[in-house]
Amino acid sequence: MLVITCPYCQEAREEEEFSYAGEAYIARPAVPEEVDDATWGDYVFHRKNPRGWHWEQWQHVAGCRKVFAVKRHTVSYEIAGSWTLADGKALYEEEQA
Amino acid sequence: MPKQGFQPFMESPLHHFKLDAEAQPRRADGRIWCNELPHLGYAVLRGDTAEAGFAQLVQQVTGLALPLKAGAVSQGPQGVLMWTSPDEWLLVSHRQRLADWTAQLDAGFAAQQLFAQTVDSSGGLTLAWLSGTEHITVLRHLGVYDFESIPLGHMVSTILGKATVQVIRLDSDGVFVLFRRSFADYVWRLLRRAAQPYGFAVCQLEARSDHPLFAQLAAPRPSLILA
Ligand SMILES: [Zn+2]
Secondary structure, three states: OOEEEEOOOOEEEEHHHOEEEEEOOOOOOOOHHHOOHHHHHHHHHOOOOOOOEEEEEEEOOOOOOOEEEEEEEOOOOOEEEEEEHHHHHHHHHHHHO | OOOOOOOOEOOOOOHHHOHHHHOEOOOOOOOEEEEEEOOOEEEEEEOOOOOHHHHHHHHHHHOOOOOOOOOEEEEEOOEEEEEEEOOEEEEEEOHHHHHHHHHHHHHHHHHOOOOOEEEEOHHHEEEEEEEOOOHHHHHHHHOOOOHHHOOOOEEEEEEEOOEEEEEEEEEOOEEEEEEEHHHHHHHHHHHHHHHHHHOEEEEOOOOOOOOOOHHHOOOOOOOEOOO
16 A cells, blocks of 8 residues: 655545546647647557656545645655645656756 | 425434434543534635635634644634635534625625635535544544544544545544535444444533534524524
């Protein structure tokens, strides 16, 4: 079982209180009408599914009901940290750059 | 002419357990003493703390300071105001007073053009008082949270046997467990079952006029829907 820290409740809570909300920071095409089917298909269906560190979203459904970002290792299940979506995005973009 | 036809009345979600008939004065006998506080008023407040007028108006109308720390609870003789999320609070009071407050708050939000709203959830929630020396042990049987670590004047929103509940600690005597009306039968049976090894008893509710929650019980208990 994962122990996830909610950045809003500022407490480590059991996984049971959360629900998984998929990969984080998927950029929606700015003008959907102008992208080709392949680009739109990538946006809707294709996920990174990495073996290693993964930026994902979790929702604290039993607590504050906020969605936030978690960086988790998909092999070791180690959690590097959790942030509000806004705070995490800066770190995410730094990593991707 | 006598009134006929549809005559609505309020019924606690636990009315079928006939808790009133079972209730006895609370004793310090090691048992778990529990009862429902029926028919309280509940409202969700949503707002943006960056707008100064929001906290001000809430304080002015309810007399309760808007709690800004995670899990903090403001309390006064007229009710409690709990932090449930960075932009959401739960207000609990006497049902009629709560209706007056929400009307005043809505008018104030509109007048100041605040990005805020109230949602009356009185029909959807209920509250149980859980006390006795082993009351924390009962919660430990049912949920994964470290219930003994909730400080006075705080609440935690977590899961008891798959049902979402809020556990509110105002004093060291016991805790209030807040749950949905639709889960009330289930949560009540769950508490009762978990308390069995220690002994379970339904306590008479103390009419304490200065208590933030006990004082909000309508006396006599309302059976008719309030106008
Ligand atoms: Zn939370």
